[in-house]
Amino acid sequence: MSSRHHIHDFMRGRIIGKIEEGRKITDVAREFDIAHSVVSRLWKSFKSAGMCSRRNGGGRVRRKQISRKTVARRLRGGGLYARRPVVCVPLTRQHRTAHFQWCREHHNWTEKDWACVLFSNESRFRLSSDCRRQLIWRESGTAYRPENIQEKDRYPTCSIMVWAGIMINGRTRLYVVVNRTMTAQRCIDEVLLPHDCLDSEGIKRLVWPAHSPDLSPIENVWDALGRQDAGRNNPPTNKNTLIRALTEEWDKLPQQLLDNAVQSMVRRVECCITLHGGHIPY
Secondary structure, three states: OOOOOOOOOOHHHHHHHHOOOOOHHHHHHHHOOOOOOHHHHHHHHHHHOOEEEEEOOOOOOEEEOOOOOHHHHHHHOOOOOOOOOOOOOOOHHHHHHHHHHHHOOOOOOHHHHHHHOEEEEEEEEEEEOOOOOOOOOOOOOOOOOHHHOOOOOOOOEEEEEEEEEEEEEEEOOEEEEEEOOOOHHHHHHHHHHHHHHHHHOOOOOOOOOOOHHHHHHHHHHHHHHHHHHHHHOOOOOOOHHHHHHHHHHHHHHHHHHHHHHHHHHHHHHHHHHHOOEEEEEE
C-alpha cells in the first residue's frame, strides 16, 4: 500500500493565504511542490464551506473545518503576517546598474563626507488624508458594507508641491512650488541661473541616479512630515491651511530625525551594493 504525505494545518494555511493574496493556483502548487489538483481541491473546499478534506490511505474521508481565524493564527504562529506590499518604483536593468555604479563610486564616503551634503527634493501633499496609511480587517464580500467604506471625493482634492533641503545640524525653509507650466523663461530662472550661481560659488552638485528614492534620506523626512500632518487635531480644510500646517510641522520636526536620515547614507550605499543596485529597505 502506497503511503501519502499529508499536508499539515500550517501548510494548508500558507497555501490558502497565498491564493487569497492573488497568486495563481499553478504558481502556488509549483512553489510548494504540490500537485495542482491538491491545491485546487483545497482552495475549492475552503471557498465553499471553510472545509478542507484529506484522505488517510483507503479509509473514509475526514473533514476538518478551518476558519479564517485559525488560518491567521497558524500563519502568525509560523511568523507570517498579512501586510501591505512595499511600494517601490520599477527598476530596469539599466537603473540597477546605475545605482550599483553610483554606490561603488561613493562607497568610501564617511559620515563626515555626507555631512557636507545638502539633500534637497520636492514632494506633493494632498488635502485629504493618505488612505494608504490606514488598514482595515474585513471578510470577503463585505467591501461595500458601511463600516468598511472610507468615503472620498471622486475627483482629486487640491494638492501642493513643496521643496526643502536637509543636512546635518540644519534644514532649509519649506517652500511652496507654484504649479505652472515649464516655459523657457521659467527654465532659465529656476534651472539655469541657480546652476550658474552654484558654479560661481564653487558649490558642487551631486549627480543623483534616476529612480532611487530609497537612496535619498529626505524621502524618509517627507514621510515623517506626512504623518505629522495627518495626525493634527485640526486637519487642514483648504489650500491655505494645508500650507500653514505643513510649514508648522516642518519646523517642528526634530533635528535628530533629520540627522539620523543623513547619517544612514553610509549604510544605504553598502546595502545597495550588496543588493547589486536593487531596492533597499529604506
